[in-house]
Amino acid sequence: MNDEHHLRTEVDGSIAIIRINRPKVLNALNLELMTDLADLMERYDKDDAIVVILLAGGERAWAAGADIGDMATASTQDMRERDQFKQWERIKRISKPIVAAVSGFALGGGCELMMHCDIIVCSETAKIGQPEINIGVIPGAGGTQRLTRAIGKAMAMDVVLSGRFLSAAEAMQHGLVSRVVPREHWYAEALQVAKKLATMPPVALRSAKASVLNAHEAHLSDGLVEERRLFTDLFDTDDQKEGMAAFMEKRRPSFTGR
Ligand code: CO8
DSSP: OEEETTEEEEEETTEEEEEEOOGGGTTOBOHHHHHHHHHHHHHHHHOTTOOEEEEEOOSSEEEOOBOHHHHTTOOHHHHHHHOTHHHHHHHHTOOSOEEEEEOSEEETHHHHHHHHSSEEEEETTOEEEOGGGGGTOOOOSSHHHHHHHHHOHHHHHHHHHHOOOEEHHHHHHTTSOSEEEOGGGHHHHHHHHHHHHHTSOHHHHHHHHHHHHHHHHTTHHHHHHHHHHHHHHGGGSHHHHHHHHHHHHTSOOOOOOO
């Protein structure tokens, strides 16, 4: 396995395997990691020898969200200038199927990254959610849009407004993930799915992916533009500063509604 610090890569036949590797921060997604991930995925997308991409997290965390330390003191203008969304757009445009191997926490940007994948294999241990509300913001990489399409308005409101985590069983029941497997099989099962896809006709696979996404995403673009504006504007509120500072200082936040 090729160790590219926060991302590890391996090629197994026509499967490109990428593992997110920041275990000390529960695979929090910083800008550098997201840029490298988009670079890698685009490289594999163009490589005729690759048919399917397998994206895995670690056993304790698939990814516990965007890196809060990177954003805690940022203003709305800072967030606009960083334009991190372009990395997510690049991943959204990957034409080959992406299988997700999910175990442990898939939260915030981690849940959003999971929802960018096409077949989601998840351990019974998974805890999935969009807890941004707890730190004074809202999902910013498609969470309010894709989650609502996946699990419906009632459940999405519950998850996004209360910040509660879904168990793997709930995620399965509401159509958010493709398969739930015993904890010891999460990676092996995802690899099996990737191997199965690797036997499929690559052009048809890409067409199938594009077509399902088309059904899923009609009108999504407008929603994403609006979600981004709302997410970014929150960086000028006191509650975002307080929420993120409290997280960093390991104390309860005190929100003022400003
Ligand atoms: N960012 C940075 N560090 C993190 C993050 C994170 N998202 N999550 C966990 N960590 C760090 C902790 O600070 C801790 O570090 P240290 O050991 O140095 O103190 C380490 O990981 C282990 O975490 P905990 O000690 O907190 O472990 P617990 O088992 O007690 O709790 C939780 C695990 C419940 C997952 C908890 O860590 C948590 O609540 N994490 C934050 C989850 C969260 O709020 N995620 C949303 C982040 S905001 C977001 O994702 C917006 C997406 C926008 C995307 C678009 C960007 C442009």
